[in-house]
Amino acid sequence: MSEIDDSATLDKLPLDSWHRAHGGRMVHFAGYEMPVQYEGIIAEHLWTRENAGLFDVSHMGQLFIHGRSADAALERLMPGDFQFAADMKPKYSLLLDEDGGIIDDLMATRRGDDFYVVVNGATKHGDIDYMERRLPEDVIIDHMRGQALLALQGPRAAEVLETIIPGVSDLGFMQGSPFQWHGRSLWISRSGYTGEDGFEISVPAIAAEQLADAIAAHQLAKPIGLGARDSLRLEAGLPLYGHDLDTKITPVMAGLTFAINKRRRAEGDFPGALRILAELDNGPAERRVGFEIEGRQPVREGALVLDGEGNEIGKITSGGFSPSLQRPIAMGYVAAPFAEPGTALKLEQRSKLFDARIVPMPFVPHRYHRKGASA
Amino acid sequence: MSLYFTEEHEWIRVEGDSATVGISDHAQEALGDIVFVEVPEAGRRVSKGQEAAVVESVKAASDVYSPVSGEVTEGNQAIADDPSLVNSDPEGQGWFFKVKLDNPGELDGLMDETAYRDWVKTL
Numbered sequence: 001m002s003e004i005d006d007s008a009t010l011d012k013l014p015l016d017s018w019h020r021a022h023g024g025r026m027v028h029f030a031g032y033e034m035p036v037q038y039e040g041i042i043a044e045h046l047w048t049r050e051n052a053g054l055f056d057v058s059h060m061g062q063l064f065i066h067g068r069s070a071d072a073a074l075e076r077l078m079p080g081d082f083q084f085a086a087d088m089k090p091k092y093s094l095l096l097d098e099d100g101g102i103i104d105d106l107m108a109t110r111r112g113d114d115f116y117v118v119v120n121g122a123t124k125h126g127d128i129d130y131m132e133r134r135l136p137e138d139v140i141i142d143h144m145r146g147q148a149l150l151a152l153q154g155p156r157a158a159e160v161l162e163t164i165i166p167g168v169s170d171l172g173f174m175q176g177s178p179f180q181w182h183g184r185s186l187w188i189s190r191s192g193y194t195g196e197d198g199f200e201i202s203v204p205a206i207a208a209e210q211l212a213d214a215i216a217a218h219q220l221a222k223p224i225g226l227g228a229r230d231s232l233r234l235e236a237g238l239p240l241y242g243h244d245l246d247t248k249i250t251p252v253m254a255g256l257t258f259a260i261n262k263r264r265r266a267e268g269d270f271p272g273a274l275r276i277l278a279e280l281d282n283g284p285a286e287r288r289v290g291f292e293i294e295g296r297q298p299v300r301e302g303a304l305v306l307d308g309e310g311n312e313i314g315k316i317t318s319g320g321f322s323p324s325l326q327r328p329i330a331m332g333y334v335a336a337p338f339a340e341p342g343t344a345l346k347l348e349q350r351s352k353l354f355d356a357r358i359v360p361m362p363f364v365p366h367r368y369h370r371k372g373a374s375a
Numbered sequence: 376m377s378l379y380f381t382e383e384h385e386w387i388r389v390e391g392d393s394a395t396v397g398i399s400d401h402a403q404e405a406l407g408d409i410v411f412v413e414v415p416e417a418g419r420r421v422s423k424g425q426e427a428a429v430v431e432s433v434k435a436a437s438d439v440y441s442p443v444s445g446e447v448t449e450g451n452q453a454i455a456d457d458p459s460l461v462n463s464d465p466e467g468q469g470w471f472f473k474v475k476l477d478n479p480g481e482l483d484g485l486m487d488e489t490a491y492r493d494w495v496k497t498l
Contacts, residue, residue: 036434037407040407040408041407041408041432041433041434042408042410042433043408227407227433227434231433296410296411296458297411297413297429297431298410298411298431298433298436300436320433320434321410321411321431321433323408323433350436
């Protein structure tokens with residue numbers, strides 16, 4: 001994995017020994033040792049698409065941001081609507097630099113006057129430093145180090161979790177709520193990053209093993225490693241920070257304009273607004289797109305995208321073998337004139353050329369829970 | 376018939392001046408689910424220690440090095456068609472290519488099966 005971090009001091013996650021006991025193959029990732037797989041990436045991937053996969057995402061940063069006018073203060077850093085954000089509804093947002101580049105992507109949920117924010121593991125310390133420098137002194141960031149974060153994803157996730165924590169299946173998609181479980185306070189939202197229905201569960205670290213045991217004991221649930229997490233989100237067309245998103249990429253280039261709130265556009269007062277509003281009007285120079293590739297060989301991050309004359313017009317930022325489709329898929333950036341679905345291009349990897357075609361994403365349709373649909 | 380292994384986890388089974396080459400069970404286990412294999416065609420020259428084939432798992436691409444120099448007599452089309460054979464039978468049906476040896480002396484210095492299996496346990 002390209003995010004392998006060789007730093008000598010690796011922190012242990014709350015479920016470290018649990019992963020080892022369940023046969024997890026541990027690798028260095030985002031400053032931790034984490035399970036890349038248990039029984040095998042393809043089996044775990046397909047299990048999640050058909051049943052329920054249990055992911056440990058405790059490496060991610062859980063932040064509790066509170067203080068006077070925290071909502072207005074967060075709008076100085078991000079293009080989302082925080083002031084009028086509905087209670088208990090997680091919203092995808094972006095931490096932007098002054099040029100409109102993406103510092104991180106995150107989920108932010110209003111809880112009363114406060115915000116619960118989940119940021120990426122590899123970027124969390126930088127995010128906290130960045131936000132602390134820019135937020136007013138009376139807005140406080142608590143890094144919730146004592147919390148583990150689990151995700152249960154898949155079409156049977158609601159059925160599984162309902163047997164353990166009654167009431168969770170009443171949550172709508174992108175809705176959160178506190179729950180009590182064996183005397184512990186949990187925060188659960190119906191959300192995730194696989195394209196499937198599912199839940200993310202913030203649990204006190206000391207109770208994380210007990211909860212993981214309770215979920216994994218269900219015959220429809222299995223622990224799933226980082227490998228399948230990556231292939232699932234790639235099939236779902238979801239960008240991964242550090243690969244598909246970084247400070248050279250704006251929300252418009254990345255196709256994340258839904259994260260730029262309408263009122264905020266009109267007000268034009270978020271970081272990088274000048275550039276981002278111009279890109280919204282005139283189109284960006286490059287766009288994030290999906291690729292379908294001829295043959296069976298995966299084309300991965302770093303491969304070049306070439307036009308018909310062999311000119312470099314972009315690069316692959318994520319790529320691999322799709323277990324669900326049984327063929328290679330990739331995402332990357334191309335110069336805007338080449339971004340139309342159907343455009344035939346070449347990819348170059350290790351001096352070898354591959355025929356590829358731009359296709360719409362997701363590669364595998366999202367199956368999020370919709371209210372009114374059968375659970 | 377003799378079986379040898381390299382430190383890069385290839386195996387080579389030698390009969391007279393012909394040999395069959397593949398990757399070890401340890402190698403397939405470390406790679407995980409194999410989704411793509413590229414084997415050399417008959418007639419291609421391979422050199423000891425040089426890349427002769429490609430194997431890709433879900434997570435990563437790796438080169439397979441030839442343990443000896445010689446001329447490829449056959450690439451295993453079965454694993455190109457069904458790469459998972461390398462996971463299920465790495466030291467049998469999951470062989471990569473057959474080669475006619477230039478110099479059997481190149482086998483000196485490779486590990487025998489006992490030495491290899493013992494060494495892998497220390498990794």
